[in-house]
Amino acid sequence: MELFNAILKSGVELAKNIGAKVIVLVYPPSENIDIEFPGLIIIVGRELDVKEGKKIQKLPLPMSIGLENLLNLVAAFLKGKGMIESGEKFVYITENSIGVKVVKENFQAVEGFFDRYEGIVQRVLEIAIELSIEGREGRPVGTIFVIGDTKEVMKHSHQLVPNPFKGHKINIMNPKVKPIIKEFSFLDGAFIISSTGRVVAAGRYLDVDPKKLEIDIPQGLGSRHLASAAITKVTKAIAITLSESGVIRVFKDGKIILEYNPRLARQYF
Numbered sequence: 001m002e003l004f005n006a007i008l009k010s011g012v013e014l015a016k017n018i019g020a021k022v023i024v025l026v027y028p029p030s031e032n033i034d035i036e037f038p039g040l041i042i043i044v045g046r047e048l049d050v051k052e053g054k055k056i057q058k059l060p061l062p063m064s065i066g067l068e069n070l071l072n073l074v075a076a077f078l079k080g081k082g083m084i085e086s087g088e089k090f091v092y093i094t095e096n097s098i099g100v101k102v103v104k105e106n107f108q109a110v111e112g113f114f115d116r117y118e119g120i121v122q123r124v125l126e127i128a129i130e131l132s133i134e135g136r137e138g139r140p141v142g143t144i145f146v147i148g149d150t151k152e153v154m155k156h157s158h159q160l161v162p163n164p165f166k167g168h169k170i171n172i173m174n175p176k177v178k179p180i181i182k183e184f185s186f187l188d189g190a191f192i193i194s195s196t197g198r199v200v201a202a203g204r205y206l207d208v209d210p211k212k213l214e215i216d217i218p219q220g221l222g223s224r225h226l227a228s229a230a231i232t233k234v235t236k237a238i239a240i241t242l243s244e245s246g247v248i249r250v251f252k253d254g255k256i257i258l259e260y261n262p263r264l265a266r267q268y269f
């Protein structure tokens, strides 16, 4: 804790010296954070019991997506809320390090990412990470989660199999729902999740034609990824795709805004 307090102090000094308006604390080791900073403090963590106020805000994001992805999402959040401009810097402090992140100019795709789906995105990422690592019954799983703008998403899709979630009020934010989602991940097609977290459907085929749309994703990705990119182009939804190869990608406005392979990350531990 003493080490962390010393790091914290240096981080605050650094932020002041470079004129950063925001300090981001990444999974701080304690909830009793003693910090004097005139700007905004963002705390990234899971279930932190820190009082939020105008100057302190919490952001639930899984550390397992890796520091770089995490900082990109924080940058997206800060930009989306108008707390930081392109080209500006923020200081981030982890349990044992300090760094500076410059918010990139080209960040349009992630704008609005956090507007409504904060907690839901985190929960879906957690499920995707677990499915990537565990698979299902010893076999790799691939699937798509489409979050938000449900009315439009439903218009641009159809059932491949009878919808197992029809008529049920199942919400992804309920921890008991995780194994149910994993259980149905073997179904072909996509899960459709509303902006409030309700699992509206599974086994849904996305009726989108990527060829007719301006989507900007690397060559070599197959139909699952093209469809995911395309649905986020024709609707305001976010798509989170798990490839059978284990890679997780987040799409918005036809672009990839996050790419992560939990299986590779795991090898480092």
Ligand SMILES: Nc1ncnc2c1ncn2[C@@H]1O[C@H](COP(=O)(O)OP(=O)(O)OP(=O)(O)O)[C@@H](O)[C@H]1O
Binding pocket: 142, 143, 144, 187, 188, 189, 190, 204, 205, 206, 207, 208, 221, 222, 223, 224, 225, 226, 227, 242, 243, 244, 245
């Ligand atoms: N338009 C779509 N809507 C929903 N699911 C789709 C769509 N297109 C493909 N899929 C699903 O993706 C599966 C894999 O297709 P494909 O191998 O072409 O994709 P991919 O992008 O290479 O994915 P992976 O990396 O997991 O192999 C299909 O069996 C199907 O379940």
